[in-house]
Amino acid sequence: MQDFETGTHSDNIKLIGDRGNVRTTFLRKLYSLIAIQFAFATLVQYFSINNDDFAAWVSKNWGYALANGVQLVLVLISVYFFRNFFRKAPINVIIYAYFTILLCYMIVYFTRGQIWLMATSSLCILCVALFSYALTSRTDLTFIGGTIYVLGAGLVTYGLFLIATDVQFFTIVCLVLGIIILGFYLIYDTRYLIVGQSFSSEMEDPFIGSIVLYIDLFLIVFRVIALLGKVFKTNRY
16 A cells, blocks of 8 residues: 555555544544543633633733744644654643643633633533544444434533523524534544545554644635635636
């Protein structure tokens, strides 16, 4: 089989998608790690909402936010170009923890309030639902099976926010629809993350995969712009 990253040929390298149990194990770890990220972000946001001194300190120290933002971008770029290096333990765990801290700080700096707390907690519930799907599935994750868990996560968040908050009904509906769309995107992107790799299953690392998802989410904007450019160019001529 051809290794597309190194350009070498090896008969021992197998696609991680060739083994269903390896795929589900990888996804269980991946979704649990993402859920931990948003659970931590939810706790920090909750603390920020209920602690005015901490919220004031975060909002006043824009220099820390700028430095953290630069470090966050550098981490994403480094992981994108040197993924093989960051797969090694314990570097993968360290970079995951460091990225999570930076991400949570930026979320707290730019978003503060009940609605944003609802958003991060909804994402945590969504990842827990996808983790449950990977935990119960013995084969491969599909859109048909994932639909039940994604819609279930949407209904759970809808019910919780409708009962426990005083947010407007339309806002809750928009938030739930966004969570459902993001859930389907996560299923698609994680399938591509596995199937699209030419490495052996032992080389895939869920800690780095949880960071690569953010890179894909950022790059999808440029992909949409490129596709729109091709469409307008074709119609023009």
